[in-house]
Amino acid sequence: MSDLFTPEAFSDSSGGPLYVQLHRRIADAIASGRLKPGDNLPPERDLAAMSGLSRVTIRKGVEALVASGQLVQKRGSGTFVAPQVERLEQALSLLTSFTEDMERRGRRVESRWIARGLQSPAPEEVMALGLGANDLVARLERVRMSDGVPLAIERASLPATVLPDPDAVDRSLYALLEARGKRPVRAVQRISAANLIARDADLLGVPPGVAGLRIERVSYLPNGQVVEFTRSLYRGDAYDFAVELKLSPEAERPPT
Template identity: 35%
Template sequence: MMEPFTRVVGQDWRERGVDAPLCRRLEAALRTAIADGRLAAGAPLPSERAIAAGLSISRITVRQALAPLIAEGRVTTRPGGGSTVAGAGPAHRDENRPSGSAGPRRTMLRSHADELAEKGEPVETRLVDRLTGPPSAPEAMTLGLGPGERVLRLYRLHCVGDRPRILELTTLPAAAIDADAAIVSPSAALAAAGLPATRGVERFRAVALGAVEAGLLELPEGTPAMRIERVSYTAGGRAVEISRAFCRGDGYEVVAELSGE
């Protein structure tokens, strides 16, 4: 069953980009197969277990390879329904996504503080907390971390004047970067470590603030806010940063240029 799929990703997929983690090599092979039509839009993918068994790799490696493709909408999943190829171009609409939502927003990769500063407002970033510890299972999967590896978590408030606008939790691979430099600028710290982020995938979701987030943003618990989840990648496809930001609804807006093409 798996031999045809092995031919699709290429018998030599392990040898391509040997400096990259195995999951990123498989991700690259899947991207190529989708782009050149060997994995056609609408084609079902084998299960994670079947792919892992056929390629003699772990299921976590398969999951890490598929995660960016799922986040970008190139592969869609349904609970109990497996995974399906969406296509190589702009992401197809997921049937589980509300009908009024749009596809990926394409814009420049920049920090939330930069977006505030572009409005001409003086921005102050305050460190709330800094923690180093083991990653959660989703963080380990996204960042491609193995057993025993740790992450750096930065909790920061981006303020305009004395008013908090954005609460941001940034998760980075601890072994790769200078923690003190990351407090000032995670992107600069990644670049200094030879891991510059060149692209990212963002998801926007309206939420009601919990007690902790609301307190830090100086709002009543339950206040509506925008939650922005971002995963940033290097040019080689390695995920190097996870950002979860809670933005006050009265101080943040999204502007996107749309095209009919």
């Protein structure tokens, strides 16, 4: 590993700022496999001695890699190459649950419950679910995991008339709703970028501030009743969302 950080490696003045060169050199080593998941980087003072770079430059380059999720820092242990997470492609044209998505891939599904119960609705839940002032909402908050890797935080809200017993949800909310004849048949989803705050990053096992995907879903029964309002946070390094696009019917018509 020491040959990655020789003074000669940073002697090209046209390569940009030194911390950028260090960032690029470590990132390239991770991408090529020279640095593998779990490898421990030398301490900051040792990197400075090997490379001839200042400790400020070392710190700046390493912090950028931690922020991007390529390195992780463990208090009292050092800086390590982050574990690699298999990227999953998720189709946006299908209304499926997390459990169904993972089982279709042959992966083991787990949940770590954070909270669940019946509560008075927040204003956004009243609006999304069409609730009255005295109605209750069932809230489910959990970390969704596949093969032991945390992938998403799911915060679901349902009218208490649909789910009066939140503790009845086991592995799959949609499986329970289907058994009760309350499974949604269509949904509207909105996806936006998010930088994970410290609490959410800790739940997902990634550094604070890394990129994530925020997905807000409102789901409907066949009669048009809103049955689910879910806000999820997905790891940005683990998911690609894909959707098939087609020409509009007007564009497909031959010119007359």
